[in-house]
Amino acid sequence: MTGSTTAAVTGATGFLGSALCERLLADGWDVRGLSRPTSDRGDLEGVEWYVGDLFDDETLADLVDGVDTVFHLAGIGLWSAGPETVYRVNADGTARVLEACRQGDVGRLVFTSTSGTRRPPDGAEVADETDVAEPIGAYQASKAEAERMVDEYAATGGDAVTVHPTSIFGPGDEEFTAQLLAMGLEPTMPAYLPGGLSIVGVSDVVDGLLLADERGTNGEHYVLGGENLTYNQAVRRIAHAADGTPARIQVPSLAIQAAGPVAEAASAVAGVRMFPFDRQMASLATQRLFYTSRKAERELGYEYRPLEDHLPETMAWYREEV
Template sequence: MGQVAAVTGATGFLGGHLCERLLAEGWTVRGLCRPSSDRRLERPASRSSDLAEVAWYVGDCFDAATLSSLVDGADVVFHLAGVGLWSADPETVHRVNREGTENVLEACRDGDVGRVVFTSTAGTRRTNGSSEFADEDDIAEPIGAYQASKAAAERLLDDYAATGGDAVTVHPTSIVGPGDDSFTTQLLAMGLEPTMPATLPGGASIVGVSDVVDGLLAAAADGERGEHYILGGENLTYDQAASRIADYAGGTAAPVRVPATAIRAAGPVAEGVRAVTGRQVFPFDRRMAALATQRLFYSSQKANAELGYEYEPLESHLPETLAWYRDAET
């Protein structure tokens, strides 16, 4: 009998890809999902895939009985469940990301559980200016509710590891791949759509979803208890990424870059609308808007040295991602 994995966030973009890989490698997979969640993977029409072999546990991170059943007896608990500011208000983001993590760890303490692999975000790390690339030691002051909630959850994992539990935290950077209708669709549009008026200033560490799944499995197998690992990819400006996508796919990269001043100005506008009307028109404030104009570049040297983690160039992830993107448009 293969190893048993429990996966929260199993129907999400990264969670679905992780479950698919685990199943392919012979794991028994238990997945946490809400009653309304779609349990199919979004793939190009030429390659259908679903998660029918996952043993589904219907509930969420606030259902103690379901969590207990989900994790008990698992060799690895992959905790990926979370929400961002595009889909929830700041209070809900904190509740799900921080308190939900606390509930998962409580279930793990009470059950027979091997290792916990927690997926945080590279956003809790940021260079202090002494280097172009941030690493695991560059702990940053959180900007916005999402980063703050993830930083708080990381502290819970660190405490769990320091008090007898076995836990590792990974920090993916900006992930691209089929099924992601946020960052991936925006990035591809900058390189493919003739109607796209502009690229963005700044840049990101762009990593394929399959590489992040590799990193999750490596962290489960070889990570040091209590350690953190950045799972990044190529560090590219958005201009560079758009040009490479256009060159690969025969598209037309957006010809103009949005001025950083325009993005920074949107932060105060969003704050003002929220203060007057109580409505959130953009999920960021002035500090988050300023952050979006920076080159958020990262080093994965530690993950490479300790986990054997490697990443592929952007172009290697484009065939399946572009097929999915074009299917979604038709």
């Protein structure tokens, strides 16, 4: 890339967004980042910051106008906000981004959704882009609606590609990554979860985002996944590679499923949603949510590396920060 190639990144201060910005800068892009006034912009020197949010129309218009690629990563989950806010940010916020792109001089939009809008059908081991699932919870519903709007944008004169990362692992992630490492390293974490998931390194997802921009077909969706592992397999491999103490007891699936109705009842009594957890989400947490990235591999040249390849950098961050 040359310095004349410009990207706009929403969610630029987040876990994935900051990794993407670092890579874009290293590759010679000019990078514009959207940041709320209170967000920690870290060490992202070289980013031109546009201070505002997804509902600041003037800032959004300035952010995207004249760029080669808009990487729309901004979003929020149920651990951070209630269902109404989650839906507003993820769905309505995407609508604002798309409107800014329509009104401005914009090249391609690369939208980062979630693998959660797809699930393995009954009897199948893995899901692909065609396995569209009924959304569970406000987060999946908001992302599904955002995908619909991006598809419509691509079909009506825009240029857009949607990617679906699976469970992202890497330095800087204090949620999934920190929890998984604790299960593989810490004697104080005796139990691991049932079920399994597709674990992908953050650097591999960044590669996938850039490949989607360069090679993706307008209007298409691409799963950016990694290794399909049960939690037991993942924590044992982490422990073996990092000389840790793996959790040895599996939390019973019935215990997790029973917690769903309890969370629902607590929320009903309090009159607010106290936990981002209900019986449907509890059932989902016990399943093996495995995915295939064959389409991205075939059409984009996407590749992912094994879990162990991402451990040295991630472990250094974990020991220092967590």
